[in-house]
Amino acid sequence: MQLNGSQIVIECLKEQGVDTVFGYPGGAILNIYDELYRHQDEIRHILTSHEQGASHAADGYARATGKVGVCMATSGPGATNLVTGIATAYMDSVPMVAITCNVGISLLGKDSFQEIDIAGVAMPITKYSFIVKDVKDLAPTLRRAFSIARSGRPGPVLVDIVKSATSDVTEYTKENPVIEESSNDRLSEENVQKAIELIQTAKKPMIFVGGGAVISGAQEELKEFAKKVDAPVTDSLMGKGAFDGTDERYVGMLGMHGTKTANLSLMESDLLIVVGSRFSDRVAANPKTFAQNAKIIQIDIDEAEINKNVAVDISLIGDVRKVLTVLNQRLDSLSHTDWMQEVAERKVEVPLNYNHDVLTxxxxxxxxxxxxxxxxxxxxxxxxxxxxxxxxxxxxxxxxxxxxxxxxxxxxxxxxxxxxxxxxxxxxxxxxxxxxxxxxxxxxxxxxxxxxxxxxxxxxxxxxxxxxxxxxxxxxxxxxxxxxxxxxxxxxxxxxxxxxxxxxxxxxxxxxxxxxxxxxxxxxxxxxxxxxxxxxxFPMVAPGKNLDDAFDEQDLLNQK
Missing domain, CATH: 3.40.50.970 (Thiamin diphosphate (ThDP)-binding fold, Pyr/PP domains)
Known part of the structure; x- marks a missing residue:
């Protein structure tokens, strides 16, 4: 059927199962907003107070649901106001499609009113950044944008559309979205076997959970894995909730403001199994001495994260849930009673604490x-x-x-x-x-x-x-x-x-x-x-210090 570009945008959103978008209108994107008005019973639009709020709302929607969040803005300052939200999503691997519109094709490149090369601006903070100048390219580009945003390691994609492409007409044929399942093609059988041998011989194993476990939906596999390995579990800020925070194996967050139990136990462990974390500087303040007594196994979907911040002994490249499934199938249940008892006693000896006498x-x-x-x-x-x-x-x-x-x-x-x-x-x-x-x-x-x-x-x-x-x-x-x-x-x-x-x-x-x-x-x-x-x-680890240098208020008082 023959549709104009704005109609194609809405139809593509419907193809992808989008039910909510967040945004703020303006001159260059008016054609799309006019079409959105006609479909308000199918796609809810939340008008935010600022474009940055729209990008953060799309991000929050995506993090809470696991679906691709969508935000919209007009050209120039409308588009640039999305940038902080796009960068936020990029750093935390959040699937988002940001749709902006630019000046018409005849005005492009002439420093026209509210014109900016937003595709160029956003290039370093997106998985991919498109500019659509021809309406014939619009549907394929939008479909590709959603595919890129949710595949592999998720992230934001920007699609900038010149205004003339939103009014021009072309042939449109509906397509069902192709949801690409992540594969374990890059998972080395040799490394799997080496990892299993390390796990089987460890005396003080520890599991460190990051945001990749949340993204992959690996909570059940992670729970089974922790039970099989019989190890304490710590997490990063981004890994919260992938492992139940009320479980007796859980020892709190790791890193600069992690619990003393987590930090001290990690520095004593002889094997650290890292599940979907990239060792940020808030976790590994001193990469050279991080987990210095432990062998390290890192599970991650992104090969670029291996040995980037902390050198590891074995890497398992693939979707976290699928990698854990393989390990769970191969591993027999282990027992580390003495180690688990030592960690449990530490939880009692150095708990989180604050002043209970006043409002905090x-x-x-x-x-x-x-x-x-x-x-x-x-x-x-x-x-x-x-x-x-x-x-x-x-x-x-x-x-x-x-x-x-x-x-x-x-x-x-x-x-x-x-x-x-x-x-x-x-x-x-x-x-x-x-x-x-x-x-x-x-x-x-x-x-x-x-x-x-x-x-x-x-x-x-x-x-x-x-x-x-x-x-x-x-x-x-x-x-x-x-x-x-x-x-x-x-x-x-x-x-x-x-x-x-x-x-x-x-x-x-x-x-x-x-x-x-x-x-x-x-x-x-x-x-x-x-x-x-x-x-x-508190606790706190000073920049560049080891995790076992964590201090709290009582430690400061004792130094005086």
């Missing part, structure tokens, strides 16, 4: 975990509150923590929460933010109220840039250069002005009733939680 971020998160029974979807911004959310909420399931791990994007969480709540309207969705992060994209509260998306925005308000201040306290001689936010902004009034219900918490006794009421309301809520400016995230 950890206390609020523990209460939230208790009230929601660990079943909520938690989004976060970036900073102290993010680490507390990783430490004190017990993630039982994958895709329940949405956080910017690689890029560390302040302003990410609220948009992501909106995306997740759009996908799962019956689930409790909470964004945990600091006051500095909330300021970045707080205008998305208006998006939540406009579209009646009942997210809960939990702001840990310490009137400072908390994590930066923590570093200034510990490493910069308490020189608080431009990190104090002690101004006159009232978040409760601000939230109410945007149409949300708002509360303020100043003491522990208020936490439980207000959280319960906020969850029961079923409307957008902002909760302003006043905590101390000098609360810190």
């Amino acid at each position: 971020g950890p206390y609020i998160i523990e209460k939230l975990d208790e009230i929601t029974n660990g079943e909520a979807i938690i989004a976060t911004e970036v900073g102290q509150h993010q680490m507390w959310a990783a430490q004190y909420y017990k993630y039982k399931h994958p895709r329940t923590l949405l956080t910017s791990g690689g890029l560390g994007t302040m302003g990410y969480g609220l948009g992501a929460a909106i995306g997740a709540k759009t996908a799962y309207p019956d689930k409790v969705v909470v964004n945990i933010a600091g006051d500095g992060c909330f300021r970045m994209n707080m205008n998305e509260i208006a998006t939540a109220t406009r579209s009646n998306i009942p997210v809960i925005e939990l702001v840990f308000n310490n009137h400072v840039l908390g994590m930066v201040r923590q570093w200034q306290t510990l490493f910069y001689g308490e020189r608080y250069s431009h990190t104090v936010l002690n101004d006159k902004v009232d978040f409760v009034k601000l939230a109410e002005a945007m149409g949300a219900k708002a509360y303020r918490i100043t003491k522990k006794e208020e936490v439980e009733p207000i959280l319960k009421e906020a969850i029961a309301l079923g409307e957008p809520v902002v909760i302003d939680c006043i905590i101390d400016s000098d609360d810190k995230v």
